[in-house]
Amino acid sequence: MTFTIATWNINSVRLRMPLVERFLQEQAPDILCLQETKCPDDQFPSAPLRKLGYEHIAIHGQKGYHGVATIAKRPLEIVEKRRFCEIEDSRHLSVRFSAGGRLLMLHNFYVPAGGDEPNVEINPKFRHKLGFVSEMHAIRAEHDDASGSILVGDLNIAPLEHDVWSHKQLLNVVSHTPVETTSFEAMREASGWVDLMRLNIPYEQKIYTWWSYRAKDWELSNRGRRLDHVWSSPNLVPQFTGYDILREARGWERPSDHVPVIAKFDFE
Structure with missing residues (x-):
């Protein structure tokens, strides 16, 4: 039976x-993880979700900014709403x-975007982002014979050369700078996570999940980045059967600049 987990910065x-x-x-x-919900918990629109069969809803929101939510057709036990960098953001x-x-x-994550200037001396948002990624070392891919771990979300870093439309032109652009990509991959590997979206995908194949609002014609220019990720503990890799990137959602009316990624697992 195919079991699906979707992640989407809405x-x-x-x-x-x-x-x-x-x-x-x-x-x-089966499960949808949303990021950047921009909604306090008491105003989250649960009713239409329950009407569609998603009875189980976990929320970590705040007014006007950030926020994550995980909704499911099956029971969820809320484990933690972790604070990073001593800041109360809901991420x-x-x-x-x-x-x-x-x-x-x-785990459902919304990593800070980091602002526009990739310099920690003049941009506190960039310093926050690097500190946040560093603290993610504590989120480990715990697993044993009876358990496993999955991490999804808008991680706001495109780590590999072909996760962006132009590696050369974006080396000094926040989300693809060497200090970000190096620390990001080091954190992922040290914490035991497997990057499922790059399994069995040729290195040179471009993967995008985000297209800027600034582009006059996002589809024609196709200047995308892979900012949304799906990771798992190693023991779940045999059950992972692939993923879909719902690119057409970027063209829906009043869209998000991110599109959904749907990970598929062969779970009974």
Whole structure:
């Protein structure tokens, strides 16, 4: 049986609720992880989600900024809403659920974007981003015979050369600078995570999940970046069967600049 987990930076869940409903009706993932919900917990639009069969909703939100939410067709146990860099931003939510005979931990992340200037001396947002990634070392891919871990979200870094439309032109652009990509990959590997989206994908193949609002014609220019990620503990790799990037969602009415990524697992 195919089990699917989707991740999507929705860029305001209340503003784009019609898009969320359309996505759930058309794709029906078992779990959907949203980022940048920009919504306090008591104003989260739960009713239309429950109407579509997503009865289990975990939220870590705040007014006007950031925010993550994980919604599911099956029971979720909220495990943690971690604070990073001693800042109260709502950027992390972990839940536990059962699938495939295992108890799985699912981390939903929204990493800081980092501002425009890749210099920690003059840009505190960039310093915050690097500090946040450093603290992610504590989020490990814990697993044993009866458990496993998955991490998804808008991680706001395109780590590999072909995760951006032009490696050379973006080397000094926040999200693809060497200090970001090096620390990001070192953190992922040290914490035991497997980058599922790059499994069995030729290195030179471009992968994008984000296209800027600034482009007059995003589809024609196709200047994308892979900012959204799906990782797992090594023991779940045999159950991973692939993923879809719903590129067409970038062309929906009043879209997010990110599109959904749907990871597929062979769980009973």
